[in-house]
Amino acid sequence: KQEVTQIPAALSVPEGENLVLNCSFTDSAIYNLQWFRQDPGKGLTSLLLIQSSQREQTSGRLNASLDKSSGRSTLYIAASQPGDSATYLCAFARRSSNTGKLIFGQGTTLQVKP
Amino acid sequence: GAVVSQHPSRVICKSGTSVKIECRSLDFQATTMFWYRQFPKKSLMLMATSNEGSKATYEQGVEKDKFLINHASLTLSTLTVTSAHPEDSSFYICSAGLAGGPSYEQYFGPGTRLTVT
Numbered sequence: 001k002q003e004v005t006q007i008p009a010a011l012s013v014p015e016g017e018n019l020v021l022n023c024s025f026t027d028s029a030i031y032n033l034q035w036f037r038q039d040p041g042k043g044l045t046s047l048l049l050i051q052s053s054q055r056e057q058t059s060g061r062l063n064a065s066l067d068k069s070s071g072r073s074t075l076y077i078a079a080s081q082p083g084d085s086a087t088y089l090c091a092f093a094r095r096s097s098n099t100g101k102l103i104f105g106q107g108t109t110l111q112v113k114p
Numbered sequence: 115g116a117v118v119s120q121h122p123s124r125v126i127c128k129s130g131t132s133v134k135i136e137c138r139s140l141d142f143q144a145t146t147m148f149w150y151r152q153f154p155k156k157s158l159m160l161m162a163t164s165n166e167g168s169k170a171t172y173e174q175g176v177e178k179d180k181f182l183i184n185h186a187s188l189t190l191s192t193l194t195v196t197s198a199h200p201e202d203s204s205f206y207i208c209s210a211g212l213a214g215g216p217s218y219e220q221y222f223g224p225g226t227r228l229t230v231t
Contacts, residue, residue: 034219043120043207044158044222089157099146099165100211102220104157 003027004105006090012111013080021075021108023090028068031093034102035064035075038087047088048075052095080112117141118210120223127198127230134194135226137208143188144210148220149181152205164191198230 007022025033032051036044048057048064050073056065063076073090087109091102117140127133137147146165150158162178164170164185172178180202182194191210195202205227209220 032219036222041205041225041227043118043224044209046219046221049219091158099148099163100220101148101160101163102209106157 002106003103004090004092006088006105006108008108009106010109010111012113015080015082015112015114017080017112018076018078019080019110021077021088021090021110023073023075023105025071025073025090025092025103025105027092027094027103028071029095030068031095031097031100033064033066033073033090033092035062035073036089036091038089038107040087044089077110080110082112082114085110085112116212116221118144118208118221118223120206120208120226122226123224124227125229127228129199129230130197132194132196133198133228134192135206135208135228137191137193137210137223139189139210139221142210142212142221144191144212145188146211147185147191148209148211149183149191149193150207150209152207152225158207161193195228198228200230203228203230 005024034049035047050066061078087107089107091104093100119138121136149161161176162170162172164183170183185191207225209222
């Protein structure tokens with residue numbers, strides 16, 4: 001069973017729109033949850049990390065929320081720009097892991113059209 | 115800070131040969147390094163977790179004799195793909211966990227594109 005599900009798998013929006021990416025996870029005993037950005041053929045860039053004791057984190061136009069009870073996290077992107085086009089991945093670390101091993105979702109591929 | 119490098123960024127090798135990929139944490143010490151594999155348009159699949167000075171822990175279904183991992187120091191881990199075959203062609207990404215960091219945050223390398231002909 002997929003432990004992390006990201007919806008939608010792909011999204012295309014015009015420049016300037018505010019948008020929300022969704023991530024749901026099956027394990028409520030998480031240590032933290034991270035959102036990453038991946039450009040084609042590149043590695044991952046960490047965007048935001050939310051500890052299990054936190055409900056949200058903000059960085060610039062990005063805001064990530066965490067609701068452990070419902071097993072959901074959202075990434076809100078305000079005033080989207082063409083440079084935001086990339087694949088966005090969420091991943092969590094289990095509380096039971098002593099290494100911080102991350103469980104990844106399949107990602108949402110975002111295209112922002114100028 | 116917290117930069118992770120990988121070398122090479124791209125490698126092409128012939129079937130049957132071995133290839134080594136290096137992962138380095140440039141400005142911090144990493145007690146734990148992770149090796150992932152990514153197929154086109156797919157998410158990352160964890161292959162193994164390596165701790166400095168000890169044997170790597172491999173995920174189910176990953177052949178430890180084929181994917182040799184060495185974590186000789188707190189700043190260097192290597193992945194060697196032995197007797198490579200075309201099905202080993204993939205994008206390999208490493209990440210490093212910050213030693214002593216309370217958040218277990220991982221920092222990812224830029225990836226290595228392996229093509230086996």
